[in-house]
């Protein structure tokens with residue numbers, strides 16, 4: 001399925017610049033907007049004027065914020081393996097790990113080696129790949145798991161233990177004293193092996209705040225590298241996230257990782273807010289796959305962070321590799337890339353209404369906060385519909401090399417609108433109207449008459465290569 005976005009893209013759109021993947025180039029012709037864009041004043045470094053940061057909303061920052069200094073813990077190979085459709089064989093895991101490394105994530109998180117014999121072997125195999133990214137594994141807060149984990153060759157271990165009333169009652173049945181004791185034991189053991197360690201509480205937002213803060217303080221004191229907050233059930237909203245992370249920031253000195261489930265659609269917003277409040281690491285998975293409907297998608301989270309600090313994101317991550325890793329994972333778990341996926345969705349850079357098209361052709365930043373070319377994607381203007389405008393039609397005529405005055409273009413646009421009121425028109429339909437106008441005007445035919453236009457269009461559609469040169473009767 002790898003390229004569903006291109007296979008199903010209707011041929012009524014024109015590409016407007018940016019580097020298209022090869023298969024797109026074949027069916028869409030570029031419209032050069034460089035002259036229009038080059039008339040824009042240079043904005044230097046002033047973000048408000050669109051200099052180095054032409055895409056962002058006006059930015060405020062405070063001393064806690066890590067929006068411009070965050071790390072990604074990519075959990076496709078752990079949380080993602082908990083997605084209903086996921087089964088990753090060794091070869092697929094290695095491909096995904098390499099693709100994530102190529103994209104430049106800071107860490108990849110792998111399923112616990114205690115989960116199964118093959119999981120352990122796969123963990124060892126990935127550790128041996130010599131990736132730039134750190135390889136960490138995710139275990140229960142238990143010495144048996146910790147002993148297996150430290151033998152695999154991982155750079156780090158993520159430990160989690162449930163602290164909510166639900167989990168203490170219905171899952172492991174342990175009290176806070178026991179949980180704290182186990183956490184300290186595991187942390188000290190993993191650290192003694194020279195391996196990085198994180199301690200996280202499962203279902204943090206339904207845990208008692210005093211319990212949370214006291215266990216985080218204890219593990220911070222024994223030298224944990226990171227503490228983690230997990231919204232296991234997707235219940236938190238951004239304001240609650242801000243409050244909890246900010247409070248936590250004031251009681252621990254170590255790094256703070258955040259893990260948000262997307263049950264109510266807040267996962268990316270929560271991750272962003274956590275960074276604003278001082279979190280340092282965010283968990284993602286490709287396409288957001290995970291338990292139930294998953295966690296922040298790598299692509300969506302990256303889009304969010306690019307909108308906040310394009311320079312940081314562009315310098316740190318290989319954005320053009322996003323599409324490939326998404327296609328790889330989509331194939332592996334047999335899902336389509338959602339049509340409205342940030343960045344790579346079928347219509348992520350398609351502009352439709354005439355007013356939008358006009359401004360996009362003059363300066364794409366008017367209606368785009370993400371530059372498609374930064375992600376190796378293309379921008380499209382959809383023109384064969386009733387909302388179309390003459391500026392977009394004019395740009396298509398120029399692309400076809402057809403010289404028409406603005407009035408002639410406006411007349412052609414009206415014809416397209418009449419036809420599009422019956423049904424959406426393909427790019428070929430739009431092109432036919434423009435060719436008919438061009439030829440008729442050259443031949444002195446009065447195309448304002450419906451009958452003349454209809455006859456010429458019919459002739460063009462039947463024999464596009466044979467110009468209708470004889471003057472047609474005008475009535």
Ligand code: HCA
Nearest residue numbers: 160200202203228230232259
């Ligand atoms: C789970 C565990 C976890 C762990 C998150 C973390 C969660 O599958 O329930 O280690 O930070 O969502 O709580 O994914």
Ligand code: CU
Nearest residue numbers: 079232259291
């Ligand atoms: Cu989770």
